[in-house]
Amino acid sequence: MxxxxxxxxxxxPTLVVGDAAGLADPxxxxxxxxxxxxxxxxxxxxxxxxxxxxxxLGGYTSLVRERMGPELANAFRVTRWFFPASGLVHRLLHRHQGLATCMLQVIAGDLPYTSFFDACRNQPALLFCPGGHDRTAIFEIVRAPRG
Structure with a gap:
């Protein structure tokens, strides 16, 4: 993990924010x-x-870890599997429309990395079935509140 x-x-009395704090999406x-x-x-x-x-001002670091940490950690996870295996990832995205749709939404910033990983973990059949999925159905399941 x-x-x-x-x-x-x-x-x-100084706080570091944004790129200076290393908070850019990896x-x-x-x-x-x-x-x-x-x-x-x-x-x-x-x-x-x-x-x-x-x-x-020490609470700032804790707040960043709490509110931004999980999403940045998941962005690191995507980076670790995406770039070293880009050929395999390309083939998966080409064959699995649901996965490609979700990945495009992540890249566009419309879908959090955390929701993407939750969908991969909880709805793999939806994401990994070959083409033909209704985009609306995919997003309803991916964005459904966690129970």
């Missing part, structure tokens, strides 16, 4: 969302402690 555990993202390289989201998390921590004599 891959766990995303960044080093401390704070030092004294699969797509996209970093705008992570930069904005981590800045919002930083603002949340700062707002809680703005009136403190000696603010403790």
């Amino acid at each position: 891959v766990i995303y555990e960044p080093a401390d993202l704070h030092a004294g 699969f797509t390289g996209e970093g705008i969302y992570a930069a904005l989201y981590s800045a919002c998390l930083a603002a949340e921590v700062i707002a809680e402690q703005v009136n403190w004599q000696v603010p403790d």
Whole structure:
């Protein structure tokens, strides 16, 4: 299991966000969302402690790990199997329309990596059947709330 555990993202009165914190998506390289989201998390921590004599910004690192860690860990997982086996992955995506559809949604940022892995684990028949699937049915199952 891959766990995303960044080093401390704070030092004294300074917080590190976005690309500087190593929060860019390791699969797509996209970093705008992570930069904005981590800045919002930083603002949340700062707002809680703005009136403190000696603010403790260590909660920022914990917040990033908690809220961004699982998704970044799953992006690392995709990267680890996708690039070394790109020929095999290409053949799988070509033969399995459900898998290709979900992968395109992940790349577009419309489907979280966590939901993609949940679908692979919980609905493999839907994703790995050859072509002909209704995209709406795939997304209803992939995006269904976890029970």
